[in-house]
Amino acid sequence: MGKRPTIYDVAARAGVSKSLVSLVLQDSPRVSPDKREAVLSAVEALGYTPSRLAAGLAGSRTRSVGVVIDEFENLWFAPVLAGLRVALAAERYSLSVADAELNSHLDLDPLEAFRALRVDGVILAGEASAAALARLGVPVVVLGTRAVEVPGIPTVASDELAGGRLATAHLAELGHSDIACVSAPGASAAAREAGYAAEMRERGLTPRIAHAAHTSEAAAGHAAAALLGEARRPSAVFAVNDPMALGVIGAAAQCGLAVPRDLSVVGYDDSPLAAYELVSLTSVSGDPRELGEVAGRELLALLGGGQAAPATLMPPRLVQRRSTARR
Amino acid sequence: MGKRPTIYDVAARAGVSKSLVSLVLQDSPRVSPDKREAVLSAVEALGYTPSRLAAGLAGSRTRSVGVVIDEFENLWFAPVLAGLRVALAAERYSLSVADAELNSHLDLDPLEAFRALRVDGVILAGEASAAALARLGVPVVVLGTRAVEVPGIPTVASDELAGGRLATAHLAELGHSDIACVSAPGASAAAREAGYAAEMRERGLTPRIAHAAHTSEAAAGHAAAALLGEARRPSAVFAVNDPMALGVIGAAAQCGLAVPRDLSVVGYDDSPLAAYELVSLTSVSGDPRELGEVAGRELLALLGGGQAAPATLMPPRLVQRRSTARR
The missing domain is CATH 3.40.50.2300 (Response regulator)
Incomplete structure (x- = not known):
């Protein structure tokens, strides 16, 4: 994995100043489309994510957690939410949930929507681009096996x-x-x-x-x-x-x-x-319920300024019913 | 149905002043539990809902619509959301969705949560109390066959x-x-x-x-x-x-x-x-997708200050497959 990339690495790769990278991450209109594109490409290539400190500077939060899922039709997420509730109840974070399609009529990515809602943290139980993750600016825990490469972001998944x-x-x-x-x-x-x-x-x-x-x-x-x-x-x-x-x-x-x-x-x-x-x-x-609970606890650790385990892999189990028989 | 109840009717029934009813609806801490209870009972008994004007006075909104469903496990709502997207795209309202359980770990009703998010309107595709509806203070369209009695609130349902x-x-x-x-x-x-x-x-x-x-x-x-x-x-x-x-x-x-x-x-x-x-x-x-689209259009009419049809009942159809045969 190597060292976690910094904002200086992004600036160097994009050939711009550190403050210009900050402006892009804050979605400022004072950046030319070319430079924005260069910065976001560098963010994606390096897998850069802003620190909690930088995120804190972005303003007040809402004591809420956003959950991004792939699609509501996949019922796997319902017990995940139940597990998250168990974990988040202790520190009274509220939950919001969105699938990839929820605001597709506005071309609005669920991560962008959660950023606008000023959530304190995100459980990523669906795919997302590294650039959208970097712009989010709040702690993230990835739940499940995802194609997206996210160095520095803890993952909780079933094996x-x-x-x-x-x-x-x-x-x-x-x-x-x-x-x-x-x-x-x-x-x-x-x-x-x-x-x-x-x-x-x-x-x-x-x-x-x-x-x-x-x-x-x-x-x-x-x-x-x-x-x-x-x-x-x-x-x-x-x-x-x-x-x-x-x-x-x-x-x-x-x-x-x-x-x-x-x-x-x-x-x-x-x-x-x-x-x-x-x-x-x-x-x-x-056991998606247990995955949800573990991911919720990891996110609370990050929100409290602590560290989370880089990767948690939970063992699955077989549930035997009547569709299998001796040959 | 009779005339739509006003804030004066609520005040008279609860035996309090009109401004005290306003305070309760704004969730003010300056109201005694007894008086709050009396006002909410009157709101529920009369099926009172605040006017759009009063809602507008409550402050700026977010160009978003909240969708309340009964439970994520019931996949009926996925095509409802697709239909809502078609209707709401024109006026660029974003969507949020919550089931009854989403914030049960905080004892938070989905309508209360949407109120805190300052949504502009609500599609109620699940059950809710008349008191929670009244406190919401934004236009609502009921989608589906619901037990809740909501005089003055338009309904879109399949027959x-x-x-x-x-x-x-x-x-x-x-x-x-x-x-x-x-x-x-x-x-x-x-x-x-x-x-x-x-x-x-x-x-x-x-x-x-x-x-x-x-x-x-x-x-x-x-x-x-x-x-x-x-x-x-x-x-x-x-x-x-x-x-x-x-x-x-x-x-x-x-x-x-x-x-x-x-x-x-x-x-x-x-x-x-x-x-x-x-x-x-x-x-x-x-046809939940069509129900969603019609309900979205009705909500847009209300948000634009217009009237919605009091009740729209859509005809269902039979989809024949192989589980039925001649006797």
């Missing part, structure tokens, strides 16, 4: 590589050897898929990965239909999230295959639908 | 009684006569259930209603298991929401009944899971 291993080991221990993975784009899916591939290789089995176009039920169903139509049909599938696992089960039903008799299926996230009687899906749980 | 009729008529036209309804607590469920009962009676059929303890999949499964265990088993079930319909299908599977061969099932809300291949649930759609 999703371990989760992919857990799902795969469960299927292998049930006697399956032809185990496929239905994966999708995104940092989280990539970590789960990598865990699957590592566990397969460690057991001397050959990974067989079908990539769906999206993380949706429909896209996974499409990918699974192709997989199940092949001459050598897998006897088990690990899907990188629960809706995708439902897509796999739906595709299996269309081929006349019963789950778990003809095909064992494991999902990921232990979402409410995994527990539905009709579905009864074996799934990997990252 | 859920018509939706209950639609589901029941569909099953009757497929040749079913022994059609049960699995209902649950809440204003929305009550309207859907009332539509079912009205349609049944109009067709000379006997309503048969099982009440689940909650609106959840598990509670509906429990209620359905009892229903399907009776000597005279229904051949079709209308469940008042989609997760509940999944609970019914799960209970049927446990009794060895296949859907739709042995049991036709209709849900409500046309949620993402209704379209899942494995589920393929016939469901009633209230």
Whole structure:
């Protein structure tokens, strides 16, 4: 990681003065578009984030915390909020939440919106640009596996590589050897898929990965239909999230295959639908409530002027239901 | 409805002066708990809401709209937000969203939180007390079927009684006569259930209603298991929401009944899971995106100093999938 970059590093890289960098970070209109662009590029390249002290100088705050999520449709964030409430209650911080789309009609990034609301800190449970993070000027804790590179910002995440291993080991221990993975784009899916591939290789089995176009039920169903139509049909599938696992089960039903008799299926996230009687899906749980609570405590440490752990990786667990059976 | 109550009506009913009512509505600490209580009781009893003028006097606003929903777990609100964005983009209002729990760790009602944020208006897509509404002091549009009585506040809702009729008529036209309804607590469920009962009676059929303890999949499964265990088993079930319909299908599977061969099932809300291949649930759609857009336009009318329609009731439609079949 190296040393945390300073405002001087940004100024040097952008070829401007330190005070001009400050003006850009304060969103001043007295900066030319060229110089603004140069500074923001340098901020992004270096992964620069302003110190708490500089943030404090920006004025009074509101005793509130903003939570940025990817999309409200992904129910993973509801227990995250419950965990955050437990942590933040002690110091009476209020919560606001926004997904990437909430103010897209104004071309307004959720981080920019939280900056305007003068929140004291942010839980980043979605993607963001390093430039937007730097301009935010308040402490941030990243929650979950994110593609964004944020040197100096603490991360609390479930160990999703371990989760992919857990799902795969469960299927292998049930006697399956032809185990496929239905994966999708995104940092989280990539970590789960990598865990699957590592566990397969460690057991001397050959990974067989079908990539769906999206993380949706429909896209996974499409990918699974192709997989199940092949001459050598897998006897088990690990899907990188629960809706995708439902897509796999739906595709299996269309081929006349019963789950778990003809095909064992494991999902990921232990979402409410995994527990539905009709579905009864074996799934990997990252315990989002606990992640929220830990991330909230880390943010309080930063808000109190202390240090947070650079990275906390929580172990996931397997929730066994009726979608997996002995080969 | 009668005439809209004024601040003088509130003062008269509470036995205090008009300026004391103002102080209570401004949350002044200079009011005794007894008098505050008397004023808020009068506000609630009369359904009083301050005028836009009074709200304007309360200070500068933020060009933002707050959306209150019941719970983030109910995905119905995601397309509502998309519709609101379409309406609010023209006049560049930003959006904030909160469910009943978001700031429960501070005992902070979402309406109180939005008041503190100085939002310009509120879309109430969840329950609220008339007192909290009155203290809010900005225009409000109620979205959906709510238990709260709010004279003078415009409502935009899907006609859920018509939706209950639609589901029941569909099953009757497929040749079913022994059609049960699995209902649950809440204003929305009550309207859907009332539509079912009205349609049944109009067709000379006997309503048969099982009440689940909650609106959840598990509670509906429990209620359905009892229903399907009776000597005279229904051949079709209308469940008042989609997760509940999944609970019914799960209970049927446990009794060895296949859907739709042995049991036709209709849900409500046309949620993402209704379209899942494995589920393929016939469901009633209230088009939440359109509701959001209409409610947003009504709120803009109020914010512009104009009038809104007192009540807009939108017709729902039936989305047919594979969970229903001819008897």
